[in-house]
Amino acid sequence: DQQVKQNSPSLSVQEGRISILNCDYTNSMFDYFLWYKKYPAEGPTFLISISSIKDKNEDGRFTVFLNKSAKHLSLHIVPSQPGDSAVYFCAASGGNNDMRFGAGTRLTVKP
Amino acid sequence: EPEVTQTPSHQVTQMGQEVILRCVPISNHLYFYWYRQILGQKVEFLVSFYNNEISEKSEIFDDQFSVERPDGSNFTLKIRSTKLEDSAMYFCASSGWGSGRFYLRDTGELFFGEGSRLTVL
Numbered sequence: 635d636q637q638v639k640q641n642s643p644s645l646s647v648q649e650g651r652i653s654i655l656n657c658d659y660t661n662s663m664f665d666y667f668l669w670y671k672k673y674p675a676e677g678p679t680f681l682i683s684i685s686s687i688k689d690k691n692e693d694g695r696f697t698v699f700l701n702k703s704a705k706h707l708s709l710h711i712v713p714s715q716p717g718d719s720a721v722y723f724c725a726a727s728g729g730n731n732d733m734r735f736g737a738g739t740r741l742t743v744k745p
Numbered sequence: 746e747p748e749v750t751q752t753p754s755h756q757v758t759q760m761g762q763e764v765i766l767r768c769v770p771i772s773n774h775l776y777f778y779w780y781r782q783i784l785g786q787k788v789e790f791l792v793s794f795y796n797n798e799i800s801e802k803s804e805i806f807d808d809q810f811s812v813e814r815p816d817g818s819n820f821t822l823k824i825r826s827t828k829l830e831d832s833a834m835y836f837c838a839s840s841g842w843g844s845g846r847f848y849l850r851d852t853g854e855l856f857f858g859e860g861s862r863l864t865v866l
Contacts, residue, residue, distance in 0.1 A: 668854065670857075675859070675860075676859055676860075677749075677836050677838075677857030677858050677859050677860050678788065678836070678855075678857050679857070680854035680855070680856075683854065723787075723788060733778075733790065733855060734790060735780070735787060735788040735789070735790070736787060737786070737787035738787055738788070
């Protein structure tokens with residue numbers, strides 16, 4: 635079941651530019667959304683989250699935007715750095731303590 | 746910083762054999778999870794565990810799979826009779842509440858281990 639979708643499997647940006655990663659969800663019961671970052675041979679690590687009562691959450695270079703009516707969220711990284719190159723997973727949870735992940739988007743930041 | 750640890754890091758097994766993957770969650774956490782990632786595919790939820798019982802499981806988590814928390818520290822995933830398609834990276838995660846940043850609904854974050862790679866031949 636594709637409750638969380640990341641339709642872009644990969645994204646390439648130039649260092650210093652903005653990276654925008656997108657995520658769509660179908661389950662209206664989701665009320666908490668997260669982004670995880672994953673390097674090769676490592677487990678995912680938490681990056682940033684947003685509750686459904688907000689539409690924006692910012693943490694340094696990372697900002698997550700939530701559009702509930704469109705069931706869409708995005709992660710903005712600005713400025714992008716080569717060390718940001720990784721796979722980014724969107725995740726959502728609602729009501730219980732389970733979390734559903736998207737397929738991931740591989741971000742490559744070129745120097 | 747507390748972390749989730751998983752063993753083994755890599756296991757190779759013959760089809761039909763039983764496999765046990767072990768995880769030591771963060772000590773004050775109460776919710777435990779197994780996820781898997783088949784090479785090149787998305788991270789998939791398998792099962793969540795709370796208060797010594799399964800709270801939710803996915804359609805992937807069939808009768809071949811079981812989880813256990815045998816001694817209050819380890820959290821194990823057993824695959825009774827492995828199939829070729831079970832080859833994947835298996836991630837354990839934990840979350841919980843307590844003070845500060847570990848409260849699930851404050852941060853919502855799961856803490857993942859580094860994964861156990863299972864290769865079924």
